[in-house]
Amino acid sequence: MSLNSEVAGVLNEIGEIYEANGDLFRSRAFRTAAQRIASLTEDIGEIHAEGKLMEIPGVGRSIASIIGEYLETGSCALLEELRESLPPGVLELMQLEGVGPKTALRLNRELGLTSIDQLEAAAREGRLRGVRGFGAKTEENILKAIQEHRSRLERHLLGGILPLIRGITSYLKGDEAAIEVKAVGSARRMAETVGDLDILVSSERPSMVVKRFTSMPNITRVISRGRTKSTVMLGKGVRVDLRVVPPESYGAALQYFTGSKEHNIKLRKMAKERGLKLSEYGLFERDSGKKIAGEDEREIYRHLGLGWIEPELREDRGEIEAAASGGLPRLVGYGEVRGDLHIHTNWSDGTGTLEEMAEKAREMGLEYIAICDHSKTLGIARGLDEERLREQMREIDRLNERMEGLTILKGVECNIKADGSLDLSSSVLRDLDLVIAAIHSGFKSDEKQMTERLIKAIHNDHVSAIAHPTGRIIQRRRGYPLDLDRVLEEASRQGVLMEINAFPDRLDLNELNSRKAGERGVTLYIGTDAHTPSQMDFLPLGVAVARRGWLEAGSVANTLDVEGLLRRIGKG
DNA sequence: GCCGTTTTCGGCCCGACTGTTTTCAGTCG
Numbered sequence: 001m002s003l004n005s006e007v008a009g010v011l012n013e014i015g016e017i018y019e020a021n022g023d024l025f026r027s028r029a030f031r032t033a034a035q036r037i038a039s040l041t042e043d044i045g046e047i048h049a050e051g052k053l054m055e056i057p058g059v060g061r062s063i064a065s066i067i068g069e070y071l072e073t074g075s076c077a078l079l080e081e082l083r084e085s086l087p088p089g090v091l092e093l094m095q096l097e098g099v100g101p102k103t104a105l106r107l108n109r110e111l112g113l114t115s116i117d118q119l120e121a122a123a124r125e126g127r128l129r130g131v132r133g134f135g136a137k138t139e140e141n142i143l144k145a146i147q148e149h150r151s152r153l154e155r156h157l158l159g160g161i162l163p164l165i166r167g168i169t170s171y172l173k174g175d176e177a178a179i180e181v182k183a184v185g186s187a188r189r190m191a192e193t194v195g196d197l198d199i200l201v202s203s204e205r206p207s208m209v210v211k212r213f214t215s216m217p218n219i220t221r222v223i224s225r226g227r228t229k230s231t232v233m234l235g236k237g238v239r240v241d242l243r244v245v246p247p248e249s250y251g252a253a254l255q256y257f258t259g260s261k262e263h264n265i266k267l268r269k270m271a272k273e274r275g276l277k278l279s280e281y282g283l284f285e286r287d288s289g290k291k292i293a294g295e296d297e298r299e300i301y302r303h304l305g306l307g308w309i310e311p312e313l314r315e316d317r318g319e320i321e322a323a324a325s326g327g328l329p330r331l332v333g334y335g336e337v338r339g340d341l342h343i344h345t346n347w348s349d350g351t352g353t354l355e356e357m358a359e360k361a362r363e364m365g366l367e368y369i370a371i372c373d374h375s376k377t378l379g380i381a382r383g384l385d386e387e388r389l390r391e392q393m394r395e396i397d398r399l400n401e402r403m404e405g406l407t408i409l410k411g412v413e414c415n416i417k418a419d420g421s422l423d424l425s426s427s428v429l430r431d432l433d434l435v436i437a438a439i440h441s442g443f444k445s446d447e448k449q450m451t452e453r454l455i456k457a458i459h460n461d462h463v464s465a466i467a468h469p470t471g472r473i474i475q476r477r478r479g480y481p482l483d484l485d486r487v488l489e490e491a492s493r494q495g496v497l498m499e500i501n502a503f504p505d506r507l508d509l510n511e512l513n514s515r516k517a518g519e520r521g522v523t524l525y526i527g528t529d530a531h532t533p534s535q536m537d538f539l540p541l542g543v544a545v546a547r548r549g550w551l552e553a554g555s556v557a558n559t560l561d562v563e564g565l566l567r568r569i570g571k572g
Numbered sequence: 573g574c575c576g577t578t579t580t581c582g583g584c585c586c587g588a589c590t591g592t593t594t595t596c597a598g599t600c601g
Contacts, residue, residue: 018573023573024584025573025574025583025584026573026574027573028573028574028584029573029574029584030573032573032574033573033574057574057575058573058574058575059574060573060574060575061573061574062573062574063573063574097599097600098590098598098599098600099599100598100599100600101598101599102597102598102599103598103599132593133591133592133593133597133598134591134592135591135592137590137591137592138590138591138592141590141591185601196601198601224588224589224590224600225589226588226589226590227588227589228588229588229589230589231589231600241600241601243588243601256586256601257601259601261585261601264585264586265584265585266585267585268585268586269584269585271585272585273577273578277585277586278585278586279585279586279587280586280587281587
């Protein structure tokens, strides 16, 4: 975890406690500040050292001093104090669906409950309905919420949830009452993980759509079912929210439900400053109530004096200001990536043959791929030694002769040893088109060692790129300790490419680090790390990271044609 | 707590659904 997310965590918890205390505005101030800091590309420690904390939007005198205190002492007196002030268990109870600060506090005050376990016991014994405002139905819902809380998975990987989204949207499109059907929320923003699924439908007959929605197969509970809005739980703990709006409001609803929340709050504020009101139904004049826009999402932005903002950018990370000044990046397009530069085959730990991987690439319309199997010291993956790699290279030559419209590049994902050297000899590395170096072991080394190890690899004449540079696995493993700023600096200086690994649980570099890399003049590339033909379909996930990292095509090496790419890495 | 080209005080996004307190508070996104 970076220092930035650590600080954001402290501010967030303070915000949470203020929320429980009913101090909503103060709560939001802390949460906003946390969000801003979590999405900074600069290091919070450096900003503090330069005395520039208060230049961060949302950070004023108080929060700046809290951050300073935390950075210098490693603790935060306010947070300690707030934790003491809050009755025990209240934050825990608030984790349950349907239990907010008011309910949690009352449960604590009136029944002395301090944990979810105690709440469950009380509900089972029917003790909740004795409290004013609680009935049998509430008791039942709380028991269900406890079950769901226990079985609920963490956020879902985007790559894992996209197929489910396609299933749901095509099911809803099967209803003739549904005009437009679209996944919105973090899925439309292509965030790396998705919490709840949000589905937006435009229709003149909303109740028909709601009816079809609540009769989807695989529903374990219908949480709510209104005229235009419904929520259900699917198996595996996936929660799906549906919203139905009339066609004339579709654009406004699309804007609203795509979020992010922070992005929307800022837009609504802008609308208000212009005497307008923005809701999911449209953009209206505040006084007359006259509707100015609503059917078309672009019109909403246009009437606020903004160019259309790509969903991937809508995180309140400067995109609104950029749109206002005409300074939005021209994001790399999903169709602009011409090749996949990180592919495994059954020569090492993949399942596909060279030919199968090549065939898949052709089906996808790619112009080239780089075969980058593991090298010999990665024994568990049947890494290739010099001899077998030579053999594979000859096989690729033969395949290239009969492949039309696709170039197969000879590459390797070469293991970086503990001392920073590579595990294959220069004589073979020199004959490859693409050498990607990567760390696969020794994650327990300290930051200095890891950083030196990568920098040494970057300085190796044969190395063109670094794969999954931080080693993180989403929700399973934080990256190895690393001074990424120094690594990026050296990569920029040496002209070595940094990977955006498109595998759903890697996405490494992530969006913030990709943005940082782009800002520092590093060229990146996208590789799927596919071990089967179908995993090459992960490519768009990598493009999404690049887009969320504000990258233009010029910063992404595999938007070049094959000649351009080879020139770029000094092999042309 | 933060913020300011209407403001250094007084705002802070806006609306749907549920359950229960018979008119609305609480929660959520």
